[in-house]
Amino acid sequence: MITQTGLIKKIENEKKIAQENIKKQGLRVLVCTSTGCSANGALKIIEKFNELGVETGALTKEAKMSVVPTGCMGFCEKGCFVVVPDKKLAYVHVKADDVEEIFESLKNDTIVERLLYVDPALNKKVVDSSEINFYKKQTRTALMNCGHLNPESIDEAIALGAYEALVKVLEKNDPDGVITEIENSGLRGRGGGGFPTGKKWRSVSKHKGGKSYVICNGDEGDPGAFMDRSVMESDPHRLLEGMAIAAFAVGSDEAYIYVRAEYPLAVKRLQMAIDQAEEKNLLGKNILGTDFSLKIHIREGAGAFVCGESSALIASIEGERGMPRPKNIHMAECGLFKRPTLLNNVETFANVPQIIIKGADWFASMGTEKSKGTKTFALTGEVNNTGLIEVPMDTTLREIVFDIGGGIRGGKKFKAVQIGGPSGGCLTEEHLDLPMDYDALKSVGAMVGSGGLVVMNEDTCIVEVARFFMNFTKNESCGKCVPCREGTKNMLVILERIVKGQGTMEDLDKLEELAQVVQLGSLCGLGKSAPNPVLSTLKYFKDEYIAHIKDKKCPAGVCSALKTYKIKEDLCKGCTKCARNCPVGAIEGSVKNPHTINQDKCIKCGACQSGCPFKAIVTE
């Protein structure tokens, strides 16, 4: 082994130069250009700044003010998001038209009050951006630099400490020690399974000697989950560094990042990052003069959910149809191209550099006894603050929904949270004080999964939610094993019957029986977890299922087939608008007299209700 000394000094020197260059940019105005904010016009904001003479942050430019396009800042609800770190300022819902005003105020050291974030609980404008409750309760490890740097510039990443961890392990040259550190940190797989990462690395390293591979699973497919995309788009070097440390530890010199083709920005930025890192010899052949080499390839997946399953992902990289394979031989021994393979997901790798820098103890000090560190969640649904968050794993559901999320939108009542996407389960009011920990969630029939959190209020029909997720898994089943292929299809058929009010109590028994068969009998994790949404909603909301079946009623008033439209006699003025709007002529009545709906003809389209000027039409 060629060892090198002085590597740490070298990277520290690079860091110093990069930091000085950043200082030359003067006042940095950060604009979130993640996929979401870009769709909201973030690129126009940058253009506008440019028009005003504010240059887009380039490290060598000497300027008094620069605008820096960054990756995702997480607070998607409030995009476009513009942050001025030096002034602790954060502006929300910014439009291109606001830029001039922001520009002037920054010059004059004033504040654009109307663009400040308003705390929904206190109904107060927040001037100091560090006081925004959405961020206050978060602890960011994997997302640490997301939104703080220009992801297309390796110098900005180095200025914030990128590759220090890699250099540290290279200089120390103790691969086993690296694995021990990861083991001691208690880091577990962030892709959903929660397998101890160090243990995985250890078992791959036992097969050292020949060719082996490291794979990063970036095939984020859960509806609503976008934490991996954010890391890849916003801080790609953190991922590359984590992978390089892993490859060094297990003795591999070739790696693949498997990204969905639906993430073109991630693909572009990863490729840019790889090229830049290779140019600086932080990746590629004989990294920084040592005999550790690493070639990282990007493989684009065609968007099949099942390709996030490890063996299907490997089949896909090998050029085969993405179908899971039986796992009678461990991947650590026989994985990609029949060679020992280490596979972790994006977020797992993104945690690695900080563990190396700050130590296993620091990481293990966060979280619960068996779930250490922090976890990202994509918080969506009926909360005030939706977005991407990262919290210690002992954070409770209540803290996430009511503190970070700012509570339920419109003052409605909290009903449930669907956690872990289509493979996860639902949590109810009784679970609000549960920590977001692998084992705690598993014990109540849910799972961390990739970290999707969909918050539901009293207006959500739980049977419809189960139907929605079952439709997803049914469509995404690869078709290989019988329980998943046929079972999910028939579960969906039953759920569709129930939401249409055509279900029977026998259907409910069949649904439970099928759920059990699919759960126990399926070949891969996708199939085994496919019935989770049904099983957990049946467990906590069986009454709602029964209401659909026996009373032919949807308690949340969502399932259109079970709605009955009625005209309130006292409110109806007999304007005849509803009768004219009705596409099937189901509404009868004469002018200036209350109308009635013929229920036999009504197709429950809701056209009458939305058109009624007197709000006289109600649903039951």
Place this chain on the structure above:
Amino acid sequence: MTDKKTLFINDTEVGFTDEKNVLEVARHAGINIPTLCYRPDLTFYGACRMCVVEQVGRGIQAACTLPPKEGMQIRTNTTEIRKIRKNVIELLLARHNRECTLCTKSGSCDLQKFALEYGITEIRYEKIKEEDFPKIDNSSLSISRDMSKCILCGACIRACSEFQGIGVLGFSKRGADTQIQPMAGYNLAEVDCVNCGQCVSVCPTGALTVKPNISEVMDALCDYNIKTVIQIAPSVRVALGEMFGLKPGDNSIKKIYAAAKKIGFNLVFDTNFSADLTIMEEAHEFVERVSKGENLPLFTSCCPAWVRYMELKHPDMLNHLSSAKSPQGMLSAVMKRILPKEYEGYTKENIRVVSVMPCTAKKYEANRDELLGQTDYVLTTYEFAKLIQSQGIDFDKLEEIEADSPFGTYSGGGTIFGASGGVAEAAVRTAYNMITGENLDDINIVALRGVDEHSRSKEAQIDIKGKKVKIRVVSTLVEAEKAVQEVIKGTADFQMLEVMACPGGCINGGGQPSGCKDSQTKVKRSIGLYKEDEALPIRNSHQNPDIIKLYEKYLEKPGSELAHKLLHTTFSNKKTGSYTDFSK
């Protein structure tokens, strides 16, 4: 030797050695765990989930992909397991064309069998409608595809790619819409299918079946103006009996003759005779090529799937193929030419030749342009057994008889044609004699024998009076392609290449009663053939008295002008080119 280890199945101690999975351990111990997608000679797939068992402490597992471990506790029958199995059957039946009475596979369909065994009497799930059944693909000369009966176990796909390396079948679409089909929606006749029938052999249901010819044969039998003659292929004798309770490898050829006579065939002959004839021509050709140093190595050409493979994939190398017809082709041609001279009332026009073959590709071969009109109908072993059953013949009670003359006598060399390596062994026996005028001291060329998965490529070197000749024997087209690549690269050191497309040769052909559930079936069948070879008074093709007579009376000598006209054929480029139209 591997150490003997033990595990527990249903609390009973069971020993195991090198079994690859718990399923095989259980089967060896006499517990038959049900399977649909499991085929021991193919990749373990784990898709049907019928073989689920409980591993105490680890929960439900598929036995086919579970490696046995010392002390493991396995339960094969629990409430949960039964529930999974019953639901798997029920879910499959819900999307299945359940017109079992109209299905040629009825009685030998695994899905039907399990439905009965598990007492499925109703289907509680949404049933597929008849109008949603996919269209039947009858384009192939050998194989019929009815996807309304497909359970998507993928065995056909694996067989096509793992045995033959062709991969004409594949999955399309996903989830419940998944289908198995030839590439890009083409039908089977339009793609590079070689008609080997291994897909049919491994199919657990009636989705893939052999194109039937029984009714045409019955029409001929019922027409008293027609003379029906039948020939029985070497490997049929050790497999057909399985349909009547005999064990694999039990030789029932004399009962098969008797059955044919009972059914009404006018004359019964044995393809073993023409296998001897093939050896005469092929060995002659080999000796000639070796002396001239031309077109070596010689590739055998009796396997029609292999011939089609060469025409599709390596049309520039057809000169390597022996021009000798296959035994089926030779006997049909000879019969149509010579029977009218030997038997009164037989004319070229009124003879109908029916051949019973272990092979689906023989149906294709009989319809090749070069051979059309010689073999009239080809029945597979399975079909012929079905025909015997349908005629109410009690196979058990049949009295053994001899085949008719003049094509009834055969040597051991003809018999062993049915196993991979047999053609080469018989050819060497005769070629040695043609060169030296003497017979080999030991005519058993053991190195070329063996039909299991470890014997798909074999070699032997023969010393012919100081001249060393190397023979390569392969079965499966995957192994054949490797040998062809050696020839292309110039690294091949063998002078003769015997190829059988089916793993283990004709004894494991696509037309045999399916032996795919037990790797040993083909081994036992081959033992039956070598046993007959051992027991026959004549074991060299060139010593077969009827062969000698045939040459004396009609054909003059191997390679003569008439022999060439009757017994040799030609091949042509059948390369399909690239499939550019994906719009289908």
